[in-house]
Amino acid sequence: MCGMADTIDYPQLALDDQICLPLYATSRAVTRRYADLLSEVGLTYPQYVCLLALWDADAPLAVGELGARVHLDSGTLTPLLKRLEQAGLVTRTRDAADERRVRISPTERGWDLRAQVADVPARLVAGLGVTEGDARTLRSLLDRLLTGLEAPAR
Amino acid sequence: MCGMADTIDYPQLALDDQICLPLYATSRAVTRRYADLLSEVGLTYPQYVCLLALWDADAPLAVGELGARVHLDSGTLTPLLKRLEQAGLVTRTRDAADERRVRISPTERGWDLRAQVADVPARLVAGLGVTEGDARTLRSLLDRLLTGLEAPAR
DNA sequence: CACAAAACTATTGCGTGCAATTGAATTGCG
DNA sequence: CGCAATTCAATTGCACGCAATAGTTTTGTG
Numbered sequence: 001m002c003g004m005a006d007t008i009d010y011p012q013l014a015l016d017d018q019i020c021l022p023l024y025a026t027s028r029a030v031t032r033r034y035a036d037l038l039s040e041v042g043l044t045y046p047q048y049v050c051l052l053a054l055w056d057a058d059a060p061l062a063v064g065e066l067g068a069r070v071h072l073d074s075g076t077l078t079p080l081l082k083r084l085e086q087a088g089l090v091t092r093t094r095d096a097a098d099e100r101r102v103r104i105s106p107t108e109r110g111w112d113l114r115a116q117v118a119d120v121p122a123r124l125v126a127g128l129g130v131t132e133g134d135a136r137t138l139r140s141l142l143d144r145l146l147t148g149l150e151a152p153a154r
Numbered sequence: 155m156c157g158m159a160d161t162i163d164y165p166q167l168a169l170d171d172q173i174c175l176p177l178y179a180t181s182r183a184v185t186r187r188y189a190d191l192l193s194e195v196g197l198t199y200p201q202y203v204c205l206l207a208l209w210d211a212d213a214p215l216a217v218g219e220l221g222a223r224v225h226l227d228s229g230t231l232t233p234l235l236k237r238l239e240q241a242g243l244v245t246r247t248r249d250a251a252d253e254r255r256v257r258i259s260p261t262e263r264g265w266d267l268r269a270q271v272a273d274v275p276a277r278l279v280a281g282l283g284v285t286e287g288d289a290r291t292l293r294s295l296l297d298r299l300l301t302g303l304e305a306p307a308r
Numbered sequence: 309c310a311c312a313a314a315a316c317t318a319t320t321g322c323g324t325g326c327a328a329t330t331g332a333a334t335t336g337c338g
Numbered sequence: 339c340g341c342a343a344t345t346c347a348a349t350t351g352c353a354c355g356c357a358a359t360a361g362t363t364t365t366g367t368g
Contacts, residue, residue: 008269012275015210015223018290018321020184020278021203022296025225026327027181030174035326043269043351049175056161056169063317069169071179076355083353100316102361113166113169121166124174134295135173141284141292142176148282149183189356200324217347223355230325237323254333255345286348 030124037120043111046072047084048117051106054090055114060103062095089113166285184278191274195267200226201238202271208244209268216249216259242266 015021034045051153053069054061061069063077073082079106084090089110095101106113130138161168169175188199197205208215209224215223217231226234235258238244243264249255260267284292 010209011274013206013209013268015203015206015273017202018275018298019293020188020199021206021224021291022300023177023181024185024199024203026296026300026303027177028225029300030177032326033303033312034174045174045178046354049169049172049178052167052172052175055164055167056262065206070175071182072354073356075319075357076353078318079352083232098316098364101318114167115160117169121172128299130299132297134298138295138299139173139176140289141295142173142180144288145282145284145292146176146180146183146290147287148284149180186356199322218345226324227326229327230323230347232348234324252334252346256347 033124037123038117041116042087043117044115046070046076046080048120050077050084051079051089051110051113053108054104054110060093060105062101062103064101066104084110090153156294161180187278188274191277192271197243197267197271200224200230200234202274204231204238205243205267206233206265208258208260208264214259216255216257220258239293257288 011017014036031045038045038048045072049070050066050072053066055063056069059111063074063081067077079108081090085092088107091105091107093105095103158242159257165171185199192199192202192225196306204220204226204300207220210223211219217228221231230233235246245261246258247257247259249257249268
């Protein structure tokens, strides 16, 4: 009636068949759960991820190097890092050897934070009923997807 | 040296061991890829997801019902739906039987759009090297995760 | 050395996400 | 019926994401 087609006519657009929606919803649900745990130390989830990368690095990372590790660009990172700087958790310093670069280093308080969030991953996973094997499977699928998605789009 | 602990001391915080990051990065990569395809018809990815839900529904959805399907709340949906209304793709009407509710219906142009995006899911998956089985596994894992995450946090 | 191309971070503008709050409409209970 | 509790959408405020652009600095080439 009225000429409008049923979903039957577009099975590929049925909401329940989309993979993108569970991926999108789950990712945001994880971020929300992290936000609960991280609010205790005043961090957002993207800020936490950046600190993980900085803690991991052997030397102070440039903005672009950090971005490659966390898959974010300078448009997102610059203001985020300024907020971390305001919070006294990192320093931003022009690289003397290459004045285009800005190197990010955790401050002493930034390093100290690591102990305070050490239990966050375990607390997040607790009660989710995800086994170690599930986690490996999921990681493997996501890594493959991500690689394909970040390759130049033909 | 300097008293700062190595990542070795916090293995659970090693960036490469986090599942949250691939999940987060992959979800955004999918959204970006959709954005490329949807820009042709002037839609953002969340707008597209909302239209999928509206197209799927048997009757005009209230904002809250739509939100339950796409996992978004009124704080996000109200402005998004106003933009879809401005674009002439949906109407927003107070429910006469319950004036608290606002019912969302695609306009004729909103229904027409369905044909224009019919090939989007296939174009997105093309070349990603993900099999039907992979997709099922991924969906199953994500659904379980999402259920656990949206359950009240103990 | 000169200078165009490339690399790199910062800025702008817009659209989410989401917690918290507000305000109106409805429900449920005495 | 009366009215407090609940439901619902809208608003506010803040932090992303990201495309596009701008502005420096460096690199590569003649």
